[in-house]
Amino acid sequence: MNSTDNPNPNPNPTLNLIVLDMAGTTVADDGLVEQAFSAAAGTLGVEPGSADHAEKLDYVRATMGESKISVFRHLFGDEDRAQRANVAFEEAYGRLVDGGRVAPVPGAREAIERLQAEGRTVVLSTGFARTTQDAILAALGWQDLVALTLCPADAGGRGRPYPDMVLAAFLRTGAVDDVAHLVVAGDTSYDMLSGVRSGAGIVAGVLTGAHDQDQLSRHGATHVLGSVAGLPDLIARAEA
Structure with missing residues (x-):
């Protein structure tokens, strides 16, 4: 679906800050x-x-x-x-x-563009160092895709499972005034813990990466999706 094809746009979205993991969630890195x-x-x-x-x-x-x-x-x-x-x-x-070994998870870019077309702010976060994160973004042509990208060093250095990167996104973007209006999505148990500890209203696990449904659910996922491509519809349902 293209960003302009959303059949039911919400004129007053509330889940306005979306923090997405990269490898395994929006980026397929194939081991x-x-x-x-x-x-x-x-x-x-x-x-x-x-x-x-x-x-x-x-x-x-x-x-x-x-x-x-x-x-x-x-x-x-x-x-x-x-x-x-x-x-x-x-x-x-x-x-x-x-060497060309990374690619977007199918539907990831389209999901990000749809979320942004709906007036939401999307942030990409990673456990990699900044140099590696930038190399991935460049390889995908995603340097200007989102408003903010974060690595652990951008948020005090601790990374996940601490909530620091999610809360840094909250503070830096000013996109929402309540952490309950945050959405966090990732493919690992540490992504889930980070989201839960930040107070995010939706903590969505995806099955395109490292951990399975049981691991994601046990570590706090409020929802588990086949992939990040399903996230815009999940958010729309949550707001309906």
């Missing part, structure tokens, strides 16, 4: 996080196929959506090793992005 992690872990001597690698990869999968530097701090202990791993990860992910 690139795991590939970039393996490359980064290898630089610190973690051998692919080893028990150590498998254990660390399980943790990466469980914490999808979290700030990547926080993940590496947990995995590698001291700050120097964590920073080295993070730099290697971002470089590896950047190479994959440059």
